[in-house]
Each structure stands twice: as C-alpha cells, then as structure tokens.
Amino acid sequence: xxxxxxxxxxxxxxxxxxxxxxxxxxxxxxxxxxxxxxxxxxxxxxxxxxxxxxxxxxxxxxxxxxxxxxxxxxxxxxxxxxxxxxxxxxxxxxxxxxxxxxxxxxxxxxxxxxxxxxxxxxxxxxxxxxxxxxxxxxxxxxxxxxxxxxxxxxxxxxxxxxxxxxxxxxxxxxxxxxxxxxxxxxxxxxxxxxxxxxxxxxxxxxxxxxxxxxxxxxxxxxxxxxxxxxxxxxxxxxxxxxxxxxxxxxxxxxxx
Amino acid sequence: xxxxxxxxxxxxxxxxxxxxxxxxxxxxxxxxxxxxxxxxxxxxxxxxxxxxxxxxxxxxxxxxxxxxxxxxxxxxxxxxxxxxxxxxxxxxxxxxxxxxxxxxxxxxxxxxxxxxxxxxxxxxxxxxxxxxxxxxxxxxxxxxxxxxxxxxxxxxxxxxxxxxxxxxxxxxxxxxxxxxxxxxxxxxxxxxxxxxxxxxxxxxxxxxxxxxxxxxxxxxxxxxxxxxxxxxxxxxxxxxxxxxxxxxxxxxxxxxx
Numbered sequence: 265x266x267x268x269x270x271x272x273x274x275x276x277x278x279x280x281x282x283x284x285x286x287x288x289x290x291x292x293x294x295x296x297x298x299x300x301x302x303x304x305x306x307x308x309x310x311x312x313x314x315x316x317x318x319x320x321x322x323x324x325x326x327x328x329x330x331x332x333x334x335x336x337x338x339x340x341x342x343x344x345x346x347x348x349x350x351x352x353x354x355x356x357x358x359x360x361x362x363x364x365x366x367x368x369x370x371x372x373x374x375x376x377x378x379x380x381x382x383x384x385x386x387x388x389x390x391x392x393x394x395x396x397x398x399x400x401x402x403x404x405x406x407x408x409x410x411x412x413x414x415x416x417x418x419x420x421x422x423x424x425x426x427x428x429x430x431x432x433x434x435x436x437x438x439x440x441x442x443x444x445x446x447x448x449x450x451x452x453x454x455x456x457x458x459x460x461x462x463x464x465x466x467x468x469x470x471x472x473x474x475x476x477x478x479x480x481x482x483x484x485x486x487x488x489x490x491x492x493x494x495x496x497x498x499x500x501x502x503x504x505x506x507x508x509x510x511x512x513x514x515x516x517x518x519x520x
Numbered sequence: 521x522x523x524x525x526x527x528x529x530x531x532x533x534x535x536x537x538x539x540x541x542x543x544x545x546x547x548x549x550x551x552x553x554x555x556x557x558x559x560x561x562x563x564x565x566x567x568x569x570x571x572x573x574x575x576x577x578x579x580x581x582x583x584x585x586x587x588x589x590x591x592x593x594x595x596x597x598x599x600x601x602x603x604x605x606x607x608x609x610x611x612x613x614x615x616x617x618x619x620x621x622x623x624x625x626x627x628x629x630x631x632x633x634x635x636x637x638x639x640x641x642x643x644x645x646x647x648x649x650x651x652x653x654x655x656x657x658x659x660x661x662x663x664x665x666x667x668x669x670x671x672x673x674x675x676x677x678x679x680x681x682x683x684x685x686x687x688x689x690x691x692x693x694x695x696x697x698x699x700x701x702x703x704x705x706x707x708x709x710x711x712x713x714x715x716x717x718x719x720x721x722x723x724x725x726x727x728x729x730x731x732x733x734x735x736x737x738x739x740x741x742x743x744x745x746x747x748x749x750x751x752x753x754x755x756x757x758x759x760x761x762x763x764x765x766x767x768x769x770x771x772x773x774x775x776x777x
Contacts, residue, residue, distance in 0.1 A: 276761070314650070318652060319651070320648045320651055320652070339655075343651075344651075344654045344655070344656060345654070347651060347652055347653070348656045350652055351652070352648075352649065352652035354645045354648065354649060356644055356645060357644070358644055358645040358646050359646075359649075360641075360649070361646075362647055363653075371653045372653040372654055372655070372720055375556075375653070375655050375660070375661075376653065376654035479648065490693045499749040519698070
C-alpha cells in the first residue's frame with residue numbers, strides 16, 4: 265500500500281532577495297497530524313520558509329504541495345480556497361486594530377464563510393474561551409490588550425475555523441517566560457484538539473521542545489538537520505549543538 | 521556615476537513604477553466591480569473620506585471664493601469691467617478651483633491617511649493576515665477606498681462650488697457694494713450646466729487618483745515605520761502632481777464645450 269502523501273511539503277524551494285540567496289533548496293515534508301518546528305538563527309530564512317509554505321510569498325524555484333497537490337502557482341480564488349485550510353499565528357499577532365476582538369477572531373467566518381454575525385460571534389466567544397479569555401474581551405479592541413492577550417487572540421483567530429494546517433511564526437517572541445509557556449501549552453492543546461498538522465518557526469528552544477514532535481534546523485539556506493524533538497540535545501551536528509548551547513564559538517560564527 | 525546611465529536608470533524606474541501603478545489600478549477596479557462587496561468598509565470610507573473632509577473643503581472654498589472675487593474685481597477694474605466679477609468667480613470655481621482645491625485638500629488629508637493606514641497594516645503583517653483568512657486585500661482594503669473617493673469627491677466639489685460662490689458673494693455684498701440679489705441672478709444666468717458637470721467629472725477622476733496613490737504607496741510599503749513615513753510622503757506628492765496633470769489633460773479635452 266502506498267504511503268499517504270505528506271500534509272504539506274516543500275521541494276527544492278529557493279528564494280533570493282537583492283541577489284542574496286536566502287533559501288537554497290529547502291526540502292521539507294510534514295506528515296498529517298505531525299508538528300514540525302523549524303529552528304535557526306536570525307536572518308536564516310525561517311519566516312520566508314513559512315510564508316512560502318502558507319502561500320504568502322512566491323518561491324523563485326521549487327514547489328509546494330498540500331495533500332499531494334501542487335499549490336505553488338495558485339492564484340486568486342483558488343488560492344483563497346486553499347487558505348481556508350490554513351490557520352496562521354503571526355509573530356506580532358497581526359490583529360486588525362480597527363475591529364473589536366470578536367470580529368478579529370470571527371473574520372474568516374464573517375467575510376469568507378458568510379456566517380450570520382450572531383453565529384460568528386458565538387464561535388468567536390467559544391474560540392476565545394478555549395484560549396483562556398472571557399467573553400468581556402470580545403468587545404475590546406486589540407490596542408486595549410497586553411502582548412500576551414494579543415497572542416491568545418491571534419491563536420483563537422487561527423483555530424476558529426478548524427484549519428487542517430496551522431502555522432506559528434515565532435509564537436513566543438516578545439513574551440515573558442511564563443506567558444510564553446502559557447502560549448506553548450495552548451498551542452499544543454489546540455493542535456491536539458483539532459488534529460491539525462503544525463509548522464512552527466522559532467529560535468526559542470524551550471518552545472521548540474514543547475511544541476514539536478520533530479525539529480529541523482535551517483542554516484545556509486538549507487535544512488541541515490532534522491530529528492525527533494527528544495534528540496535535539498544529541499544531534500551529533502556541530503551547527504545544531506552550537507545553536508542549542510547558545511555558544512558564540514563554533515561553525516556558525518566562523519562560517520557566517 | 522555616468523550621467524547618461526543615471527538618466528537611463530531613472531527613466532526605467534519611472535516606466536516600471538508607471539506599469540506597476542497601472543496594474544495595481546486595474547486590479548483595484550476589477551476588485552471594485554466583482555463581488556464579494558464589503559459594504560461596511562465602503563460606508564466607513566465614505567464617512568472618512570467624505571463627511572470628515574467637509575470642514576476643510578468648505579473653509580478652503582469660502583476663502584478661495586472671497587479672494588478670487590477681490591482679485592477679479594481689481595483686475596476687472598482696469599478695464600471698467602468690475603460688474604462681470606460674479607460670472608468669472610462662478611466659472612473659476614465650478615470649472616477649476618472647486619474640483620482642484622477639494623482634490624488637493626483630499627490629497628493632503630486622505631491620501632496620506634490611506635497610505636499610513638495600509639502601510640502600517642503591511643508593516644504589522646495585517647495584509648498577510650487577510651490572505652490567510654481567505655480574504656482578498658484588494659476587495660477588502662483597496663476597492664472600498666477607490667470607490668468611496670470616486671463617489672464622494674464630486675459631492676464635496678458640489679459643496680465647494682456652492683460655498684466658494686458664497687465666499688465671493690459675501691465679499692461682493694459686504695465690501696464691494698454689489699447687490700446680493702443681482703449677484704445671485706448674474707451667476708445663475710451665466711452658468712451653464714456643463715461648467716458644473718465638467719468640474720464634477722474632474723472631481724471623480726481626482727478622487728480615483730487620490731485614493732489610488734494612497735492605496736498604492738501604502739500597499740507597497742517596506743521597512744517598518746520609516747517605510748510608512750516614506751509611503752505617506754510619496755502618496756501626497758504623487759497625488760498632487762497627478763491631480764494637476766489630469767486637470768490639464770481634462771481641461772484641454774473639455775475646452776471645445
């Protein structure tokens with residue numbers, strides 16, 4: 265029996281900015297229901313990778329597959345339909361400041377799925393409850409929330425329409441360690457509840473260990489190591505070892 | 521740098537930008553025509569672009585009408601033609617100053633605001649967020665603003681026409697010894713419908729250009745807060761230049777009337 269296709273897969277993805285090659289042939293496949301965390305230093309192309317995977321950026325070369333179907337060149341309505349499968353938590357939450365929290369959370373339900381406002385609001389309040397926020401938050405505006413609460417609202421928005429694939433872009437950046445752990449727990453809880461496939465990028469190793477079934481390291485435009493999250497401390501890869509130890513000395517410093 | 525090379529580079533840059541703006545405008549118009557429509561967004565923009573611009577447009581119009589009346593009265597006096605002042609004020613306001621001044625006020629107020637808002641949305645990944653929520657940013661952000669500006673600027677111009685002529689009337693009756701009733705009658709009898717309609721057509725085109733520049737520069741913002749500031753400046757300057765260029769082209773086109 266042939267193996268089931270990966271839920272999402274990147275094959276030979278390349279991307280350059282102003283002549284600088286950021287991704288130089290990234291190959292990644294994530295099995296249905298699995299959670300992959302991509303780690304790497306600043307400027308190594310983690311955000312570019314996740315944005316290409318989610319269809320927010322075009323690769324210069326290579327292909328992106330979802331459920332085995334080539335989605336690399338999707339445009340317009342087809343791309344918007346595909347985006348219906350995705351949920352995305354942005355680094356800064358990316359909430360719409362002109363809309364109250366409940367409209368942010370229910371945005372897709374209101375404007376893409378055309379749910380009646382009362383029904384969409386009920387779904388938003390339920391999604392907020394799942395990330396530990398009460399109904400009183402629903403009518404506040406994003407500017408009235410703390411950074412941690414904004415991340416929770418962003419997570420509620422990402423999961424509100426029950427996506428099959430969840431992308432998390434630096435989910436704990438800018439949060440104190442306690443709030444970061446709360447967000448990590450919520451992410452694990454929501455991914456398990458929905459049975460979604462998850463792709464996370466982060467340079468926070470505590471977050472990577474908690475969220476990921478597997479961890480991959482991006483360096484020099486390629487995936488240089490991938491393995492179970494439990495093996496990150498015995499990777500046998502000098503680049504990974506230096507990154508995990510947080511040492512200034514090592515191949516990463518000398519190599520670039 | 522070789523000056524010929526520099527000239528060639530800047531020419532190519534301008535052609536590239538013109539092409540990008542044209543494609544952007546085409547995509548924006550396409551999004552405005554085809555459903556889904558975001559009526560709530562359209563209503564919000566009508567209020568932001570139109571209703572909240574009324575005070576600034578009204579004040580500009582009243583002072584311009586008054587100053588125009590004084591200047592034409594002085595100039596007309598050199599040919600003993602002071603009495604023709606109301607007609608010239610009406611013509612100048614409806615065909616030229618009403619639409620151009622209303623558009624310039626909007627370029628300063630609205631084009632900048634649109635560029636800053638959309639630019640900040642770009643910088644904080646809110647535009648990417650729209651895409652991940654299965655929503656076309658052109659339909660949600662660009663189309664309502666283009667449409668609102670095209671609908672609203674002719675209305676603002678009609679208001680500016682009335683207030684501008686009123687500004688001339690106030691000066692004429694209070695300091696230049698004109699009879700109020702005669703002033704109004706002369707203006708009314710002289711004005712042709714095309715004088716007003718051509719100004720309103722200009723206004724619709726200016727409205728499109730003002731919103732387009734705000735949207736384009738905001739949407740293309742790169743580089744955080746500095747980029748947003750740059751986008752705002754570019755939006756206002758390019759909108760003002762395009763208003764004057766389009767004004768000349770349309771005035772040339774309309775002169776046979």
